[in-house]
Amino acid sequence: MTSPLVAGMVHLESGRLADAERAFAAAAGPSGDGVIARFRRAESLSRLLRHDEAVDEARRAADDAPDRPSTALWLAWTLAEAGRCDEAASVAWPAGHEEFLDPVRDAYRALA
Secondary structure (H helix, E strand, C coil): CCCHHHHHHHHHHCCCHHHHHHHHHHHCCCCHHHHHHHHHHHHHHHHCCCHHHHHHHHHHHHHHCCCCHHHHHHHHHHHHHCCCHHHHHCCCCCCCCHHHHHHHHHHHHHHC
């Protein structure tokens, strides 16, 4: 049996966005895979032009894993896709990753 996360990726790569969103929703949660599922669900929602829902899901994922730089990046990306560049520029980045994250933060500030 295929996991919801794997099924969601298959649907996403096949362009079946509504199916992907539902599969990722089933896998979403605070675990490592659950956080990935939340962001992939946010991506699916963004592609479906359901930006407010996408941002909500991305925020939940960032709250579940606040010390992972990837969650801050994905949240900023989701906000930028929603046209909320001011918010993308003000995402809280985890300490200890400045060399990698500062150029990205600067880019979102420039967009804002």
